[in-house]
Amino acid sequence: MRILLVVGVDPWTRSVSTVHKYAAAAKAQGHEIVVFGPAHWELPTLNFTTDLSDIDLALFVVQVPSDFPDMPYLATLLDGLPRERRMLVDMWGRFNDTIRLEHDFNHLEKMDGHQGWEWEDAMQAASDVILQPTLSPLRPQVGSFLFHGFDPGSVLRAHTTAKKAAAAWTDREFGALYVGSNWQRWEQVHRFFEGYRTIRDRAGKACLVGWDWDERPQWAEKLGIKGVDTDKAFLASVGAETRSAMHLNEVVERLGKARFAPVIHRPLFRHLGLVTNRTFETFYADAIPVLMLPRDFVASIYGEAGLALVPGPDLAAHLDDALTRAEFYWDAVLQVRGHLGRHHSYAQRLGELASLPTTAPRLGAAA
Amino acid sequence: MNILFVMKHRGNAGNTHAVANYQRVAPRHGHSVAIYGTPIWYVPELQFSTDIKDFDRVVYVFESDPYRIKTLHEAVMLTHFSRSKRLILDSDGMYNPVVNIDGYDFNHRNEAEREWWIAYFDAIGDRVMQTTVAKPANPRVSAMTFYGYNETLQVDPASAPPKQYDIVHVGHNWWRWRQVSSELLPAFEKIRDQVGEIGFIGLWWDAPPPEGPAAGPEEAFHSDPEALRRLRVKVTNAVMYHDVIHTMSSARINIMTQRPVLSHLRHLTLKYFEVFCADTIPMLMLEEGHAEAVYGPAARELVLTGRVAEKLLDALHRPDHYRGVVEDVRKHLVTHYSYDRLIGELVGALRN
Numbered sequence: 226m227r228i229l230l231v232v233g234v235d236p237w238t239r240s241v242s243t244v245h246k247y248a249a250a251a252k253a254q255g256h257e258i259v260v261f262g263p264a265h266w267e268l269p270t271l272n273f274t275t276d277l278s279d280i281d282l283a284l285f286v287v288q289v290p291s292d293f294p295d296m297p298y299l300a301t302l303l304d305g306l307p308r309e310r311r312m313l314v315d316m317w318g319r320f321n322d323t324i325r326l327e328h329d330f331n332h333l334e335k336m337d338g339h340q341g342w343e344w345e346d347a348m349q350a351a352s353d354v355i356l357q358p359t360l361s362p363l364r365p366q367v368g369s370f371l372f373h374g375f376d377p378g379s380v381l382r383a384h385t386t387a388k389k390a391a392a393a394w395t396d397r398e399f400g401a402l403y404v405g406s407n408w409q410r411w412e413q414v415h416r417f418f419e420g421y422r423t424i425r426d427r428a429g430k431a432c433l434v435g436w437d438w439d440e441r442p443q444w445a446e447k448l449g450i451k452g453v454d455t456d457k458a459f460l461a462s463v464g465a466e467t468r469s470a471m472h473l474n475e476v477v478e479r480l481g482k483a484r485f486a487p488v489i490h491r492p493l494f495r496h497l498g499l500v501t502n503r504t505f506e507t508f509y510a511d512a513i514p515v516l517m518l519p520r521d522f523v524a525s526i527y528g529e530a531g532l533a534l535v536p537g538p539d540l541a542a543h544l545d546d547a548l549t550r551a552e553f554y555w556d557a558v559l560q561v562r563g564h565l566g567r568h569h570s571y572a573q574r575l576g577e578l579a580s581l582p583t584t585a586p587r588l589g590a591a592a
Numbered sequence: 593m594n595i596l597f598v599m600k601h602r603g604n605a606g607n608t609h610a611v612a613n614y615q616r617v618a619p620r621h622g623h624s625v626a627i628y629g630t631p632i633w634y635v636p637e638l639q640f641s642t643d644i645k646d647f648d649r650v651v652y653v654f655e656s657d658p659y660r661i662k663t664l665h666e667a668v669m670l671t672h673f674s675r676s677k678r679l680i681l682d683s684d685g686m687y688n689p690v691v692n693i694d695g696y697d698f699n700h701r702n703e704a705e706r707e708w709w710i711a712y713f714d715a716i717g718d719r720v721m722q723t724t725v726a727k728p729a730n731p732r733v734s735a736m737t738f739y740g741y742n743e744t745l746q747v748d749p750a751s752a753p754p755k756q757y758d759i760v761h762v763g764h765n766w767w768r769w770r771q772v773s774s775e776l777l778p779a780f781e782k783i784r785d786q787v788g789e790i791g792f793i794g795l796w797w798d799a800p801p802p803e804g805p806a807a808g809p810e811e812a813f814h815s816d817p818e819a820l821r822r823l824r825v826k827v828t829n830a831v832m833y834h835d836v837i838h839t840m841s842s843a844r845i846n847i848m849t850q851r852p853v854l855s856h857l858r859h860l861t862l863k864y865f866e867v868f869c870a871d872t873i874p875m876l877m878l879e880e881g882h883a884e885a886v887y888g889p890a891a892r893e894l895v896l897t898g899r900v901a902e903k904l905l906d907a908l909h910r911p912d913h914y915r916g917v918v919e920d921v922r923k924h925l926v927t928h929y930s931y932d933r934l935i936g937e938l939v940g941a942l943r944n
């Protein structure tokens with residue numbers, strides 16, 4: 226199959242890493258993944274095209290407005306590829322009624338200028354198969370497709386036993402490291418570091434890598450957007466430093482320079498059960514993930530073993546216990562990696578993708 | 593037929609005024625016309641809509657920059673209107689080979705830019721209409737008058753504003769300076785003491801746009817405000833489209849110029865027709881044959897080219913004679929360019 230991904234790719238953010246994984250997995254299976262649009266000089270290993278002649282299936286991967294191709298490419302795509310070969314995965318839950326949780330929204334009109342109806346109309350224009358990366362979409366006419374996946378070959382240090390992993394879990398540059406931008410995550414980040422404070426001396430310094438952690442950005446102030454908060458004094462008090470965003474190729478290795486790697490989903494994603502690249506990617510790193518996620522979500526995605534990596538109400542105790550009983554936690558990590566490899570590989574995702582045109586629910590009426 | 597125009601809309605631009613005329617006559621013929629977007633407060637009579645699904649056909653109007661709507665909206669637009677229901681109106685001659693007039697005005701800077709435009713047009717639709725009276729060389733292109741003569745806007749001399757000016761030029765300084773400075777200003781210089789107030793009403797005669805290069809090529813806005821001051825030419829700002837004809841009527845003579853590339857391509861603009869609605873004597877800086885093709889044989893007498901100073905004085909001295917010529921041209925325009933006729937042409941093109 227020749228599968229076209231219609232998505233804005235940026236080497237620094239969003240789904241670019243997953244797109245690379247699809248390309249590699251497809252190649253291994255004798256398929257081909259191509260990305261719609263002109264070639265991107267920073268992403269030389271991806272195949273870009275605007276030639277639609279041999280495309281078997283197209284998947285619009287929609288996070289932000291710029292994931293819809295600009296004109297004239299949009300016209301080329303919508304006119305050139307039959308509707309029945311197009312599907313759309315709504316990565317951020319736009320295809321829902323407006324949801325507000327804490328400061329988080331699925332329709333961020335102040336940020337991108339679009340109200341809910343605009344997203345719905347545009348998505349229905351692209352396809353009558355709308356998917357969301359959650360196991361349980363809210364709307365019956367929306368299908369489930371997690372999109373992101375796990376590539377066992379990408380695990381940086383594939384320890385064969387928990388004992389070996391625990392033994393190697395020493396001499397890290399950081400005690401904890403979080404990679405992700407400051408967007409609707411501050412409450413959870415704050416909670417993590419509040420707990421981390423008590424073990425900092427034992428575990429080592431902490432670091433936040435991503436955009437806008439050092440100070441609340443001016444654009445957020447100007448637009449009156451909350452949920453992009455930070456507290457320099459607090460971060461200093463827990464010994465957490467901030468660094469700017471990193472290239473996709475550096476994330477896993479950098480995470481492995483820490484003992485703990487928290488996995489944090491923004492409130493909207495927690496509510497909708499949406500997965501992200503980091504949901505899976507964190508398990509490639511040579512660090513113990515701290516799953517700051519709902520337990521039922523963890524069990525359904527990571528398997529029962531993942532629950533050992535979910536801190537209870539006393540986060541400090543959880544981290545302290547991990548430092549004390551590293552082998553127990555590494556055993557959970559290895560079990561989760563096995564589970565992810567069995568249930569969420571990109572080979573499986575490609576299989577799901579191929580069957581979705583016949584199995585996914587379709588919107589009642591064409592747009 | 594419900595027709596949606598996707599276009600750059602401004603209260604002081606000809607294309608917007610032309611569409612307002614289509615909106616006016618459409619209901620008489622069982623049609624409706626709207627511009628895609630939300631209402632502009634200062635021109636409340638213009639009809640806008642964002643309800644794409646209420647329309648049967650779409651007309652994309654392209655000037656010399658590609659007007660784009662939000663991508664999410666464009667997806668809906670392209671899905672609702674299949675290619676056969678889209679029409680592209682090329683009002684600035686972009687769907688052409690590179691045309692460069694004497695190293696000054698051009699439709700494309702170079703071949704690469706042209707290719708980009710052609711690809712853009714081709715991606716959107718199969719049919720391009722150009723607002724020209726010439727037969728387009730490209731078989732994919734047809735000519736369409738588009739701009740028309742609205743007889744109801746003709747100003748009765750009895751109700752016309754006082755003649756504040758002897759001579760006025762209403763229009764923006766967009767690729768006009770070369771013609772103005774080489775033909776018009778030298779003529780003004782010769783006869784300045786014999787003529788009353790002269791005015792230039794429009795944008796960019798005294799300064800280029802404040803947005804800088806984003807507004808377009810620097811040379812398109814070039815002017816010499818000092819030369820205008822020296823000739824006592826009063827420069828005032830643009831007026832809204834519904835005030836254009838009234839403003840033109842405040843002068844005994846109106847001078848009509850056209851940017852060189854459009855003149856070369858024999859494109860029409862709304863100004864061709866607005867100026868004949870006004871209570872004034874239009875003097876045309878057009879090629880004679882082209883003027884006759886558009887306005888009929890009487891218009892030859894209104895052509896300024898090559899004899900500017902003499903003709904201006906003659907018109908000021910013999911206004912009744914020239915008013916007679918203007919009446920002959922108006923009759924021609926009513927017969928050939930009424931919007932009641934043009935909407936049929938537009939609907940026909942959209943049905944075809």
